[in-house]
Amino acid sequence: MAHLHQKLELALVSLDKSSLRATLDDYHLADIGKALAEFDPKEALPLISMFSLADRAKVFSYFPPYLQAEVAGLMKRHKLAALFSRMDADERADLYNDLDEEQQAMVLPGLAQAEREDLRQLASYAEGTVGAIMTSDYATLKEHWLVSRALKQLRLEAPDKETIYQTYVINAQRRLLGTISLRELILASPDKQVSELMRTEVVAMAVEDSQEHASQQIRHYDLLALPVVDEQHKLVGIVTYDDAMDAAVEEATEDAQKSASVGKLDQTVDRVSIWELYRKRVLWLVLLVFGAMFSGAGIAHFEDIIASHVALVFFLPLLIGSGGNAGSQAAALMVRALATGEVDKSDWAKLFSRELLVGLALGMTMAIAVYGVGIYRGGPEVALIVSMSMVVIVLVGSLVGLSLPFLLNKMKLDPATASGPLVATIADVSGVLVYFSLASVLLHW
Amino acid sequence: MAHLHQKLELALVSLDKSSLRATLDDYHLADIGKALAEFDPKEALPLISMFSLADRAKVFSYFPPYLQAEVAGLMKRHKLAALFSRMDADERADLYNDLDEEQQAMVLPGLAQAEREDLRQLASYAEGTVGAIMTSDYATLKEHWLVSRALKQLRLEAPDKETIYQTYVINAQRRLLGTISLRELILASPDKQVSELMRTEVVAMAVEDSQEHASQQIRHYDLLALPVVDEQHKLVGIVTYDDAMDAAVEEATEDAQKSASVGKLDQTVDRVSIWELYRKRVLWLVLLVFGAMFSGAGIAHFEDIIASHVALVFFLPLLIGSGGNAGSQAAALMVRALATGEVDKSDWAKLFSRELLVGLALGMTMAIAVYGVGIYRGGPEVALIVSMSMVVIVLVGSLVGLSLPFLLNKMKLDPATASGPLVATIADVSGVLVYFSLASVLLHW
Numbered sequence: 031m032a033h034l035h036q037k038l039e040l041a042l043v044s045l046d047k048s049s050l051r052a053t054l055d056d057y058h059l060a061d062i063g064k065a066l067a068e069f070d071p072k073e074a075l076p077l078i079s080m081f082s083l084a085d086r087a088k089v090f091s092y093f094p095p096y097l098q099a100e101v102a103g104l105m106k107r108h109k110l111a112a113l114f115s116r117m118d119a120d121e122r123a124d125l126y127n128d129l130d131e132e133q134q135a136m137v138l139p140g141l142a143q144a145e146r147e148d149l150r151q152l153a154s155y156a157e158g159t160v161g162a163i164m165t166s167d168y169a170t171l172k173e174h175w176l177v178s179r180a181l182k183q184l185r186l187e188a189p190d191k192e193t194i195y196q197t198y199v200i201n202a203q204r205r206l207l208g209t210i211s212l213r214e215l216i217l218a219s220p221d222k223q224v225s226e227l228m229r230t231e232v233v234a235m236a237v238e239d240s241q242e243h244a245s246q247q248i249r250h251y252d253l254l255a256l257p258v259v260d261e262q263h264k265l266v267g268i269v270t271y272d273d274a275m276d277a278a279v280e281e282a283t284e285d286a287q288k289s290a291s292v293g294k295l296d297q298t299v300d301r302v303s304i305w306e307l308y309r310k311r312v313l314w315l316v317l318l319v320f321g322a323m324f325s326g327a328g329i330a331h332f333e334d335i336i337a338s339h340v341a342l343v344f345f346l347p348l349l350i351g352s353g354g355n356a357g358s359q360a361a362a363l364m365v366r367a368l369a370t371g372e373v374d375k376s377d378w379a380k381l382f383s384r385e386l387l388v389g390l391a392l393g394m395t396m397a398i399a400v401y402g403v404g405i406y407r408g409g410p411e412v413a414l415i416v417s418m419s420m421v422v423i424v425l426v427g428s429l430v431g432l433s434l435p436f437l438l439n440k441m442k443l444d445p446a447t448a449s450g451p452l453v454a455t456i457a458d459v460s461g462v463l464v465y466f467s468l469a470s471v472l473l474h475w
Numbered sequence: 476m477a478h479l480h481q482k483l484e485l486a487l488v489s490l491d492k493s494s495l496r497a498t499l500d501d502y503h504l505a506d507i508g509k510a511l512a513e514f515d516p517k518e519a520l521p522l523i524s525m526f527s528l529a530d531r532a533k534v535f536s537y538f539p540p541y542l543q544a545e546v547a548g549l550m551k552r553h554k555l556a557a558l559f560s561r562m563d564a565d566e567r568a569d570l571y572n573d574l575d576e577e578q579q580a581m582v583l584p585g586l587a588q589a590e591r592e593d594l595r596q597l598a599s600y601a602e603g604t605v606g607a608i609m610t611s612d613y614a615t616l617k618e619h620w621l622v623s624r625a626l627k628q629l630r631l632e633a634p635d636k637e638t639i640y641q642t643y644v645i646n647a648q649r650r651l652l653g654t655i656s657l658r659e660l661i662l663a664s665p666d667k668q669v670s671e672l673m674r675t676e677v678v679a680m681a682v683e684d685s686q687e688h689a690s691q692q693i694r695h696y697d698l699l700a701l702p703v704v705d706e707q708h709k710l711v712g713i714v715t716y717d718d719a720m721d722a723a724v725e726e727a728t729e730d731a732q733k734s735a736s737v738g739k740l741d742q743t744v745d746r747v748s749i750w751e752l753y754r755k756r757v758l759w760l761v762l763l764v765f766g767a768m769f770s771g772a773g774i775a776h777f778e779d780i781i782a783s784h785v786a787l788v789f790f791l792p793l794l795i796g797s798g799g800n801a802g803s804q805a806a807a808l809m810v811r812a813l814a815t816g817e818v819d820k821s822d823w824a825k826l827f828s829r830e831l832l833v834g835l836a837l838g839m840t841m842a843i844a845v846y847g848v849g850i851y852r853g854g855p856e857v858a859l860i861v862s863m864s865m866v867v868i869v870l871v872g873s874l875v876g877l878s879l880p881f882l883l884n885k886m887k888l889d890p891a892t893a894s895g896p897l898v899a900t901i902a903d904v905s906g907v908l909v910y911f912s913l914a915s916v917l918l919h920w
Contacts, residue, residue, distance in 0.1 A: 058676060060696050181661075188662055195640050195657070212640070212657065216626075217633050231503060249724065251505050252717045254699075272697045275720050279694065282727035283811050289734060290807030290895055291800060298817040299808045304829055308836045311804050315837060315869075316844050318800055322793035323848065330789050330852070337785045340778050347770035347903050350792060355736060355763055355896040359756050362735030363744045366728050372743040384749055391753045392760060399761050403768065407775070424760075450735055450895040451800040458792050 034065045042069075042077050050080050059085065063092025071100040079109070087116035090125075096297055099128035111140025118192060120165035120273065123152035152267075160244045161237035163277055164258045164267035167192040171199050171224050173207055178220035184212065192270055196254045199228045204264040206257055208232060234259045237266060244269050245278040246371045285369055288446035289362060291318065314451065321455040325350070325462045332466035335473065341408045342469055345400070345416045350461035352396055353423035354454030357431030360385060361448045364435040368445045378436045382429065389428030393421035415472050419465040426464070427457035479510045487514075487522050495525050504530065508537025516545040524554070532561035535570075541742060544573035556585025563637060565610035565718065568597035597712075605689045606682035608722055609703045609712035612637040616644050616669050618652055623665035629657065637715055641699045644673045649709040651702055653677060679704045682711060689714050690723040691816045730814055733891035734807060736763065759896065766900040770795070770907045777911035780918065786853045787914055790845070790861045795906035797841055798868035799899030802876030805830060806893045809880040813890045823881045827874065834873030838866035860917050864910040871909070872902035 034057055041050040054062065066074045066089065078086055078101065090098060090113065102110055102125060114122055114137045126134060126149055138146055148166050155161025169191045171180045184194045197215075199208045208228030218227055234257045235244055248256050248271055256274070258267040284294050291314035295302050329336065336342060364381070367373040373381065397417035404413025431453045435445035479502055486495040499507065511519045511534065523531055523546065535543060535558065547555055547570060559567055559582045571579060571594055583591055593611050600606025614636045616625045629639045642660075644653045653673030663672055679702045680689055693701055693716055701719070703712040729739050736759035740747050774781065781787060809826070812818040818826065842862035849858025876898045880890035 056676060058678065058696055064695075185661055188658055194661075213633055216630055216639075231501060233503065245720075249717070249720055250509075251503055271716055271720070272694070275690075275694055275716070275723070278720070278724060279727070279815060282724070282731070283815060286727070286731060286734065286807055286811040289731065290803040292804045292808060299812045300818045300822055300826065304832050304836075307829070307833050311801070311833070312837055312840050315797060315800055315804075315841060319793055319797055319841060319844055322796045325792035325796075326789040326852075329792070330786075333785050333788075336788055337782065340782045341775075343778075343781060343788055343791075344771040344775050346788075346791065347774070347795060347907065348764055348767035351767045351770075351896075351900060351903060352760060352764055354899070355760055356756070358735040358896055359737045359760075362731055363737060366731040367744045370724060370728060373745045377745055381745065384752070387749050388752050388756070391749075392757055395757050396760060396764055399764055407771075451796075451803055454799070454899070455796060458796060462792065 034061060035068060038062070038065055038069070038077060041080070042073065045076065045080070047080055050077070054081070054085060059088045060092045063089045067093055067097050071097060071104060075101060075104050083112060083116055087113055087118075091118065091121045094297065094301070095124065095128055096301075098125050102129060103133060107136050108140070111137050115141055115145065118165060119148060119152060119167045120163060120192075123149055124162075126153045155237055158241055159237060160235050160239045160241060160258055160269055161267070163241055163244075163273045164237070164269045165192050165273075166267050168255070168257075168265070168268040169194045169197045170265070171197050171210065173199050173201065173223070173225040173228070175224045176220065177215055177218045177222050177224065177227070180210075180215055180224055181220075184215075192268070193255055196268075198257055198265055198268070199224055200265050203262075206232060206234060206259050206263055206265045209257065211254075232257065234263075235269070236260070241269075241274070241277040242281050242369065243371070245274040245281075248274045249278075281369065285365060285446040288444065289365060289449050291315070291449040291451045314449070318451055318455050321452075322458060324459045325455075328459060328462035328466065332462075332470065335466060335470050339408075339412075339469065339473060341412060342415075342466070344407055345404070345412075345419075346462075346465070348400065349416065349419055349423055349465050350458040351454075352420060353427030353457035353461045354450075355427075356389065356392055356424045357427035357453040357457045358450035360389075360428045360431030361435060361450065361453045364432055365446050365448060368435055368439060375436055375439055378433070381432060385428050385432045386425075389425040390421070392428065393424035396420045396424055411472065415465070415469050419461075419468050422464045422468075423457070423461045426460050427453070430456055430460070479506060480513060483507070483510055483514070483522060486525070487518065490521065490525070492525055495522070499526070499530060504533045505537045508534045512538055512542050516542060516549060520546060520549050528557060528561055532558055532563075536563065536566045539742065539746070540569065540573055541746075543570050547574060548578060552581050553585070556582050560586055560590065563610060564593060564597060564612045565608060565637075568594055569607075571598045600682055603686055604682060605680050605684045605686060605703055605714055606712070608686055608689075608718045609682070609714045610637050610718075611712050613700070613702075613710070613713040614639045614642045615710070616642050616655065618644050618646065618668070618670040618673070620669045621665065622660055622663045622667050622669065622672070625655075625660055625669055626665075629660075637713070638700055641713075643702055643710055643713070644669055645710050648707075651677060651679060651704050651708055651710045654702070656699075677702060679708075680714070681705070686714075686719070686722040687726050687814065688816070690719040690726075693719045694723075726814065730810060730891040733889065734810060734894050736760070736894040736896045759894070763896055763900045766897075767903060769904045770900075773904060773907035773911065777907075777915065780911060780915050784853075784857075784914070784918060786857060787860075787911070789852055790849070790857075790864075791907075791910070793845065794861065794864055794868055794910050795903040796899075797865060798872030798902035798906045799895075800872075801834065801837055801869045802872035802898040802902045803895035805834075805873045805876030806880055806895065806898045809877055810891050810893060813880055813884060820881055820884055823878070826877060830873050830877045831870075834870040835866070837873065838869035841865045841869055856917065860910070860914050864906075864913050867909045867913075868902070868906045871905050872898070875901055875905070 037053045169187050188194050195212045197210050208230045209232055210228045233251055255268045255270045260266050293310035397420040401413050401417045404416040434448035438447050439445045482498045614632055633639050640657045642655050653675045654677055655673045678696055700713045700715045705711050738755035842865040846858050846862045849861040879893035883892050884890045
């Protein structure tokens with residue numbers, strides 16, 4: 031790809047269309063888009079201007095969103111409008127949302143009435159919903175058509191549709207009646223009717239459904255595209271597998287970051303600004319420090335016993351760390367299983383009772399593991415206190431870690447907020463209380 | 476879906492083929508597969524036997540792997556062989572690997588010579604490689620064919636191919652020359668030659684490449700399928716988008732679990748046995764306990780200063796927790812960015828210098844946040860020690876968390892092993908040392 035970058039630089043210096051043409055033929059537009067993203071937007075613009083309108087629209091769709099908006103901001107009004115009318119409906123709507131109001135007003139007049147309505151509609155859906163990734167460039171058939179007519183129609187429409195491999199049968203009111211794949215059409219006899227071939231048990235979603243659920247459905251049914259319908263079961267769009275796949279990967283990234291108490295980043299971690307990185311990390315760190323003060327307060331409460339048995343402090347990191355680790359494990363398992371749809375909220379009770387057994391078994395194993403060290407460093411009494419504390423702390427940590435994602439889910443919050451650090455901080459507090467309470471009772475006794 | 480379960484139970488009790496047929500028509504086979512997975516395998520078998528062979532092969536592919544193997548183990552030899560010959564090549568190879576040797580020997584004779592070779596080949600690739608998810612059911616064209624001939628051929632082959640939407644042009648030696656989509660074929664004039672239409676800048680992978688990389692490529696180029704070639708650039712298989720999507724989601728799940736120090740589970744978290752869940756969690760927990768003993772040893776080393784200044788213990792959970800949290804954040808960001816290909820090992824130095832700034836800014840913010848509490852609970856000297864320690868601990872934690880995934884990557888280990896708990900345990904040790912060393916120096920001074 032370094033090679034591609036050089037070729038583009040060369041084309042930029044010479045402003046020679048034919049050498050650019052040769053480069054475009056040798057590389058995939060996805061790679062050209064990626065290479066152009068390395069240029070300064072102001073530098074990239076003359077290059078992009080040399081592209082044909084069709085290539086420009088395509089290469090644009092491979093830019094990261096922030097770059098699309100930046101380059102669009104530098105473009106002349108009529109050029110931007112031309113580009114807009116050529117982009118895929120879903121990409122266009124995403125870009126529209128990234129423009130400022132003045133730019134938005136600039137591009138609208140360049141579009142036909144129907145496109146404008148479509149754009150406004152697509153751009154109106156909230157982030158994370160099916161509406162925000164669906165496209166209106168889908169292919170439809172009528173139920174009374176013959177297969178031959180359907181194939182002819184698809185051939186006509188192919189250049190403008192995101193996919194013609196999955197088609198949708200609608201009636202005059204645009205109600206979705208069924209689906210047919212191009213494979214089925216090609217295999218069928220040309221004089222069969224569409225209505226005879228279509229599958230009527232259709233999986234469809236609503237615009238406000240979550241993207242997470244859409245990609246689960248696409249995976250579950252191995253679909254190329256998922257139809258989106260309104261309350262009257264009228265077809266309003268489709269979500270294609272590639273957008274669903276991108277959504278699934280982005281969701282997994284967001285969840286991975288949340289699992290470590292990092293807020294959602296605007297851009298990839300290598301491009302995001304230092305300020306943004308700081309901002310998205312500091313909030314939880316500070317909140318968790320104040321959470322940790324409860325542990326501190328617990329310790330302060332037991333200052334006397336600590337002063338008289340300093341050896342107890344040796345075991346503190348090990349005990350509270352273990353509770354936090356077991357809790358993080360349980361939380362991570364639940365957050366991911368909820369995200370992939372492997373479990374749902376109704377499974378909590380069953381999973382809780384399993385965790386009771388697993389947590390107990392883990393705690394007892396850990397208790398045995400530290401008993402010897404307890405004897406060696408503090409004698410039999412301390413060993414007993416440490417081991418008993420370990421069982422309780424690991425069990426409590428596990429149960430908290432397991433339950434917190436479900437609780438957040440119930441409160442309509444993202445289960446992924448149950449991060450390892452949050453669970454560990456909660457487990458720490460309970461660990462301090464359990465450990466020193468047990469120590470007070472058993473040592474004074 | 477509860478409804479579907481009842482219908483299947485009814486069909487099972489009555490053993491009535493026509494009521495089963497009606498149920499099959501009303502539901503997607505993916506849902507029927509899921510519903511059957513709720514039955515005991517022994518119970519499910521008579522139901523499955525009532526399916527047509529084609530439906531049986533399809534519904535089988537929707538079972539989770541452990542269930543496929545169990546049901547296969549209960550089937551009669553000739554029935555299993557028939558099922559095998561009907562399954563998709565890639566699914567068949569996966570199932571074959573899950574059978575015991577006796578069963579494997581049972582199914583081979585039922586297959587044609589070519590199928591047997593194909594099965595042995597597909598089943599031979601290691602888990603996690605492209606070979607393990609590729610299929611040999613792809614559609615090929617010859618370069619000298621006319622479009623009309625190509626379409627006729629595809630129509631003939633369609634029922635046996637995993638996809639006909641993306642086709643591969645090969646020469647007599649099976650070398651991959653280019654690709655054409657069905658959309659392009661349909662749009663082209665019937666008397667054009669395949670060689671005129673095909674794209675020759677083909678993205679292809681090798682059987683030993685990672686599935687992670689394959690799904691990155693499929694996402695990057697928005698492909699329906701990715702060709703797999705050998706050293707002579709001969710076509711040996713394709714990876715379809717749906718298998719790549721499943722692989723990407725499974726990788727993300729595995730990474731999410733590893734990020735919390737949980738080993739790879741055989742099955743989903745709601746189905747896995749309690750023993751397996753215990754086993755995959757206990758290993759890291761015990762290892763980390765012994766890691767935490769270094770923190771304990773550090774504390775023991777400073778027992779005198781702790782005994783004379785018990786108030787210092789108040790700040791211990793808060794300081795070591797903060798280092799661990801900042802480190803977990805950095806590690807989670809890097810693990811995910813390495814997994815999605817957003818960054819690679821060459822980016823370490825750049826990211827490290829950024830982290831130096833971010834870590835310092837985070838540490839100073841946290842130092843300010845705890846300074847007041849330090850004054851209140853321990854006076855100005857303790858406040859100074861706690862604040863200074865905080866800056867160092869958060870910075871060290873951040874840099875360790877950022878670097879560990881790269882180090883593991885360099886050692887050819889999975890970066891995701893740099894879990895939150897592991898990073899936190901390392902940060903704890905350094906936190907104890909920094910805090911009490913600073914305290915010893917400043918308080919004795």
